[in-house]
Amino acid sequence: MSTTTSSDLSGSSSTPSGNRAVAYLGPGRVEVQTIDYPTFELKDGPGVNPANVGRKVDHGVILKLVATNICGSDQHMVRGRTTAPPNLVLGHEITGEIVEVGRDVEFLKVGDLVSVPFNIACGRCRNCKERKTGICENVNPDRPGSAYGYVDMGGWVGGQAEYVLVPYADFNCLRFADKDQAMEKILDLTMLSDIFPTGFHGAVTAGVGVGSTVYVAGAGPVGLAAAVGAQLLGAAVVIVGDLNAERLERARSFGCETVDVSKGDPKDQIEQILGVPEVDSGIDAVGFEARGHGAGSATEAPATVLNSLMGITKAGGALGIPGLYVTGDPGGVDEAAKRGSLSLDLGTGWAKSLSFTTGQCPVMKYHRQLMMAILHDKVQIAKAVGATPISLDEAPAAYAEFDAGAPKKFVIDPHGMIKR
Template sequence: MAGNRVVVYQGPGEVSVESIDYPKLELPDDVVTGTGVKRSAPHGVILKVVSTNICGSDQHMVRGRTTAPVGQTLGHEITGEVIEMGDDVLFLNQGDIVSVPFNIACGRCEKCDERQTGVCLNVNPARPGAAYGYVDMGGWIGGQADYVFVPFADFNCLRFPDRDQALEKIKDLTMLSDILPTGYHGAYTAGVTTGSTVYVAGAGPVGLAAATSAQLLGASVVIVGDMIEERLAQARSFGCETINLAEPGELNEKIADILGEPEVDAAVDAVGFEAVGSGPDAGEQPAAVLNDIMNAAKVGAGLGIPGLYVTGDPGGVDEEAQIGSLRVRLGLGWAKSHRFQTGQCPVKRYNRGLMKAILADRVPIARNVNAQVISLDDAPEGYQQFDRGAAKKFVIDPHGMLKA
């Protein structure tokens, strides 16, 4: 039997690569105990992980900014090769290369029927919605590993139509598991369309994916704001305008310098709860970005909020922030008739169409987010670089398939 290794959270600022059991076609204890469903999962597959990425959501846990326990396995951005299947898997074959949405979904509940796979009702007894390798998300083993179990595989796995073509474009296709659909969800739910002017807060990988998506949706101008110049340079590399929020000045004035008017048609929060204020002496202000995008967006605009907000943050700046209660200027959003869209991106709503766009050379997402391939053993260093603000998207290659 093959061994297995996985990236594990060891406490604030520290991860390691640990040996664990090879996966079985079985549901995790939390799901079995909480729902009473059968442990055996003939509907699942075992994947040999082809690529798995480090996400900003992982980084929140590793910084100690969630209630993740020591020993939490990590990794929810998974692309893999099917190497073992249960008897109830009908439409996949061994050797298929598939993208796995970070949302785990049963495909059978009311929410899955409504294509709201981010809040599936049957895969996490604690709350609607589940994910691989994430705190409070059902106890599913993480995918920053050699091998991983995927349940309800016919529903959850997006099969790439041509194996050789998929491996040629794997650095782009690996982004389908999370950040590209998540960025697209942010832009789409903000109402970006032909000719829109767009402000994206945050030039991390999700922010850059949102900016890429806004361009794909037909935006005329995409402005990206961040406090790290290296990340802003990455946004400029594919045609975005940028605002350095570490410099003095009001956001609306800086938008006016670019557009000739102080507000945009649509805005996206790709930062989340570890937000900071603007200016050279800015400190952490969890609601800063939410308030910024309301200020920046026109009356009647949409606000897409793919940035993560949590109900438990031990490192929050005050008692309210520690339970996810933030000082959001809701009255401003109400007065401006804004539309808000929050929550996990339902990846399956978008991933097939985005796959087609990648295969047709319409979305150079790996270039735009500056994908850098590393080994599984180099994952701890990748986390450290990402935490320091590196303008890169780290793609883990456990078996050397990307390098080949």
């Protein structure tokens, strides 16, 4: 049987009857709804794969959300650029306090404060055992890989809510040993659920090391996290490219060089910075809604970033691609783009012997190490990405502000537990 007791952070001693959450209604529309309080069984609902309905989750925990963030990946759905169904509860960046534990949970207890990787992993399949937790074989009946509150990811309910169910909790949850210390750094630690490991993964897979020169395409939160990750790995120069002047200013605030791609191909501006028109490592933190460079910057051209990176990365170099690409895009610029089929200059990539790494970041491969870097003041990721706490009710307005290009990472604080 599951157990519920009082919670150290919340002081609550009873199970709530409801649960408020942020839901996608349709293109450009989100709202805060009242949904069911989670139980240890996956129930039918928007986006839930029929094969997952009724799935028992005795290995799970129920969290009271302390922080849950708005992600650029959520924005793709909210813009109507995926096949997400109406009323899908959003949110895959989850940090919270355990208020209930399932009967099969062994190593976690009520009151623990934990970070939850956005990708759900069973810990039992071949891929999980090989640390490829982004492509777990057992949590999504449609394809390898799953996530909370995301289209085609199995239907696990999202975490932009007051409470959320986390399956396979012993494997998935990263516990913070000192809760007081963690709450002091919660705006940094909340980034461990996704964007900090994702950006860091982009830098690692791009081969960044001591003395590297790096170009990061995109100055949104993941791009900025990739830049911070590249610095942490010892890069000599990190260059960030974007169209948004305010986001480029944020990149400069922690020591990055910048490129305004509205002024043309990054190659010429990179040469002005480095003396040569190429870098050792390229990172795509833009994804499938990329726009052209120079005079074409107002026009969507989904292969622009990938083709540009192949051109400016040195022969024998590598591209890390944390930016999201999808297999179904109703708003694609042509029929091919609507299927995720892009016109890549693969001949250049082949001729230059470039390496490519795509797909979900395996968060558990990195999150403990990055936690230690945060706790021991080696990095200030919250400051770099502009972490901005908001209430649950402010989430719809924050989605609109983020979509307009605000240089911020919005952190939803459903229970008013974060110091402002």
